[in-house]
Amino acid sequence: MSAGLRSGQVAEAAGVNIQTLRYYERRGLLAEPERSNGGHRLYDEDAVTALRVIKAAQRLGFTLEEVAELLEAGSHRHGRPVAGLQDRAAAKLVEVDAKIADLTIIRTALAAAVAAGCDDLTLCASSACCPIPFTDLAEENRHAGPCC
Amino acid sequence: MSAGLRSGQVAEAAGVNIQTLRYYERRGLLAEPERSNGGHRLYDEDAVTALRVIKAAQRLGFTLEEVAELLEAGSHRHGRPVAGLQDRAAAKLVEVDAKIADLTIIRTALAAAVAAGCDDLTLCASSACCPIPFTDLAEENRHAGPCC
DNA sequence: GGTAAACCTGTACCTCGGTACCGGTTGCAA
DNA sequence: TTGCAACCGGTACCGAGGTACAGGTTTACC
Numbered sequence: 193m194s195a196g197l198r199s200g201q202v203a204e205a206a207g208v209n210i211q212t213l214r215y216y217e218r219r220g221l222l223a224e225p226e227r228s229n230g231g232h233r234l235y236d237e238d239a240v241t242a243l244r245v246i247k248a249a250q251r252l253g254f255t256l257e258e259v260a261e262l263l264e265a266g267s268h269r270h271g272r273p274v275a276g277l278q279d280r281a282a283a284k285l286v287e288v289d290a291k292i293a294d295l296t297i298i299r300t301a302l303a304a305a306v307a308a309g310c311d312d313l314t315l316c317a318s319s320a321c322c323p324i325p326f327t328d329l330a331e332e333n334r335h336a337g338p339c340c
Numbered sequence: 341m342s343a344g345l346r347s348g349q350v351a352e353a354a355g356v357n358i359q360t361l362r363y364y365e366r367r368g369l370l371a372e373p374e375r376s377n378g379g380h381r382l383y384d385e386d387a388v389t390a391l392r393v394i395k396a397a398q399r400l401g402f403t404l405e406e407v408a409e410l411l412e413a414g415s416h417r418h419g420r421p422v423a424g425l426q427d428r429a430a431a432k433l434v435e436v437d438a439k440i441a442d443l444t445i446i447r448t449a450l451a452a453a454v455a456a457g458c459d460d461l462t463l464c465a466s467s468a469c470c471p472i473p474f475t476d477l478a479e480e481n482r483h484a485g486p487c488c
Numbered sequence: 489g490g491t492a493a494a495c496c497t498g499t500a501c502c503t504c505g506g507t508a509c510c511g512g513t514t515g516c517a518a
Numbered sequence: 519t520t521g522c523a524a525c526c527g528g529t530a531c532c533g534a535g536g537t538a539c540a541g542g543t544t545t546a547c548c
């Protein structure tokens with residue numbers, strides 16, 4: 193039997209590129225695996241799980257840097273309290289909510305543009321009866337005032 | 341009276357960097373303005389509007405490339421029918437809806453993680469009674485099955 | 489033992505939307 | 519006229535998350 197998974201197998205199993213494995217290793221997200229005599233990486237099953245965790249965290253909106261910190265925080269929590277998953281998740285929740293709110297406004301504007309039959313940006317911008325709230329969108333002061 | 345707006349004034353008025361003006365000009369998003377005898381750009385008021393339009397379109401989720409095409413499509417629509425704002429907005433609406441759906445799932449997972457008091461990613465991944473649906477998030481087959 | 493696929497390191501490159509720096513010119517006001 | 523801010527073109531760089539390629543070694547199988 194083989195003494196571990198080859199990098200190609202791990203990449204395949206986790207659905208990532210082989211280069212990405214090495215990239216994560218460089219970034220400190222993935223532990224350095226054992227090596228064969230010839231220097232080939234030999235992973236254990238946990239590596240696949242680790243990759244899934246990373247990908248899940250990414251999908252939760254964390255950057256790779258944040259993921260690295262989270263893994264750090266989880267593994268050796270000896271010393272000062274690094275803000276853990278708990279706190280970061282709460283903070284991220286706020287971010288995600290904001291993003292959803294943003295997208296919802298955008299959705300509304302898009303839907304309105306479709307409904308109104310807008311077909312020319314510059315025309316719309318000057319026609320003043322166009323449902324795209326240009327200025328509201330351009331500036332950061334979003335309060336969804338009526339346009340026309 | 342001055343014969344037009346200087347680039348600094350336009351940048352200020354539209355809330356963008358001067359370099360960004362030139363960048364947009366290079367990308368074909370902003371028309372090349374008049375020049376002073378010495379070669380300084382002299383914009384008219386429309387330039388500010390144009391910038392606002394670009395920024396609005398960006399906030400609607402269009403890339404600069406798409407914005408450029410939209411402006412092209414709007415201005416000289418002589419010849420084959422380039423898909424206009426109408427169609428693209430509809431397509432973009434679908435994208436935005438998908439993004440919102442994604443974020444909503446993420447939101448739910450984050451909220452669950454906070455509620456359950458998760459504080460360690462790797463622990464959670466192996467504990468199997470953690471509310472973060474790692475596999476569902478990692479893979480693209482999202483159907484929000486229950487975790488524990 | 490031969491050979492092809494997989495793997496290795498290192499480095500360069502990609503996209504996207506800008507931003508920064510450089511050395512030189514112009515505009516404008518005192 | 520002098521001084522300084524604003525502007526010019528050109529080029530390089532940022533950051534995030536990878537991806538690609540070159541040139542060489544190792545593994546696995548027949």
